[in-house]
Amino acid sequence: MEEIIKEVVVGEQEDYVINMGPQHPSTHGVLRLVVSLRGEIVKNVQPHIGYIHRGIEKMCESLTYPQIIHLTDRMDYLSASINNEAVCLAVENALEIDIPDRIKVIRTIMAELTRIQSHQLFWASYGMDLGGQTCYFYGLRDREKVLDIFEETTGGRMIVSYNCPGGLMYDIHPNFQKRVKEFIKYFRSVLWEYDAILTGNVIFRERTIGIGKLSLEDAISYGVTGPSGRASGFSCDIRKHEPYSAYDRVKFNEVLYKEGDTYHRYLARVEEMRESMNIIEQLIDNIPEGPYAVKMKPVIKLPEGEYFQKVETVRGELDVFIVSDGNKNPYRLKFRSPNFVNLGVLNHISKDFKIADLIAIAGSLDFVIPDIDR
């Protein structure tokens, strides 16, 4: 085929172009946004990424499957446990291994705890982005309790590496059930504070309602998944549509809104914390007895072919696509990371808003930069 490539000029002549980042408190990491402004109005946002690109996909090509697990923690470090699960499920489904119920239930509880602590950090830092310093202390106060539970069972606070192909690295700590129940009881009693400080706050509502609207058609076309997509009415929860692990035996609601503005993206995350607590409560008293891991071969080799596994991480759909040539390491491994795809919509929804709104819009998409760069 012939090549037809056109040169593109970013921003028009009368635009005033500024750099937001790479070091900017509201980008939560090394993300650089080149913003074209006309007065105070945003006309174009070009994200420049790759400052912490580590080439995880290339590294995976020379690593074995159990080794890859530890790299997945380092993509989206706030949903580490769920990222582990994605690769584990891909390998287990490819080898057609039956996983005992105990492992499924523990994985689901861990995933939901991960979701809660990530949304707590989102709530904390989003409040701070918009000028509410107190939120940060309230959010982190509660998040510490989840991280303590992680530390007791897995030894890690954020980078847990708890799942491995065939099950779990180690069994849960004897205190695990007791502490999780204590946490749920405690968190239910303080969640009203979150609404009191931020959700009902007049300044916060003025700054978020009606800002950065994303319609349902655009959400699907741009592939925005997770709470950001569900705030626009895009029913994309993998836990609901294609249940994996123990999600088929619990009852929960998929949080859906129609409005699709910044406020509802925020609200979707706060509501998801409640749903996650419901899921944990249904499972925590009925963890079945059994082994915590299935015995696997010392060298795991996937049969030749292609494997695709979807999971619902905190920020949306994570897909693992493995092309195997029958060796102990993958021929090609692709992570479809939710943050990377969600970043693509930023220019579309922040056009024609003020630059101060750009902070609110970018914050509501809840980026984790290592997941964008990989």
Next chain:
Amino acid sequence: MDRTQLGEFIKSLKPDATVIEGKQFIEVTVADTELHSLAKKLRESEETWFDFLVCLTGVDHSNGFEVVYHLRSTRYGHMIVLKTRTSGREKPVLNSVCDIWATAEFHEREVYDLLGVKFNNHPDLRRLFLDSSWGFPLRKDYVDDVNIVTK
């Protein structure tokens, strides 16, 4: 529509395409020149309605680059894999699907950045992660003496 009917329907849209029932999904392979027209038909026809491009990626095979599109329909919930292969490795070019799914813009930039496959009619085809002086690291013949230790 069940899987077999879906496969037959896609076959009727583009008789040249090969349709295989894979383990997980239906796999459709088309020639590089036919890709864009088939993608447009899959997106727009009422029976298939693939409105969500889940994943777009490239795989380096010795005789060309295979570009893989995972498509899902939010209306029916079915999913297929669409594959195409560039002719040769020297000047790999495909037609962009940005006009069909907006999310392809970022995905295609990533494929261009890491594999060097160019996309015609892409609105803004620049390197995404890396500097323009880098090679294309996901190619199998990529050499980096400093950072990649070979055993």
